[in-house]
Amino acid sequence: MSDVCTAAEICQAIAADFKMRGLTHETAAEKLGTTKQTVSNQISGKKKFSVKTAQKYSEAFGYSLEFLLFGKGNLYAPGRGVAITRPGQLPELYMDTSVMNEGRKVRTAVRILEILNNQTAIAAYQAALEDDAERYNELYDRLIKEFAWDIPFVNGNKEALMKIRKFFADAHEKAAKELIQAERDVWEGKVVDIEVMLERYRRELITLKDMYPDNVVGEV
16 A cells, blocks of 8 residues: 555555454454454544554554554555464464564653653654644644743854753753652651752852853842
8 A cells, every 4th residue: 555544444454454364353352452342443444543552453463553543554564464374273473673663662752751741742742643733733832832941042053042941951850859859848747948949049040140141130
């Protein structure tokens, strides 16, 4: 298949493959660790595969993630297919290292986002995988405003801009960790010294002033 397939066409290809391999929805459900009804719903063609569902089908049946998510290429990933077995046995899946790495990279990215626990970033990643440019751009702009700080691109100095953004990112991370620790201390009945915390923030501002003495004015 060279053209981009719709969700319905992707599911039709899966249904045909199941038939060729002698897989019922019940048997497929056992391999996926889910129910027969869930499999029936997933390959009904009514909606696109989610990233997690596509990963499960890719690992269980050797399907291409690109095909499942975007309808591009072939049903089977390169180097993967069904091995010939003896009569009465279910076909066995074979796979090569390169395809395993493809799926592993996607899972790694998802895990990193889950560890960061930022729902906007996770949603942006899913939108990118689903080729939803409008949704991705909307979420990307939101992330830029939240984490990159919309600092004017003064004189086209990209290095200076990145340096400032990194400074604020580091300061933001330190402040967040200190506030979390302060909250834990309060819950544990400990005393939290606000003056000590303010002094740490003051040192960050002094560092910024030292970096840009001509542009950062006022007493800290």
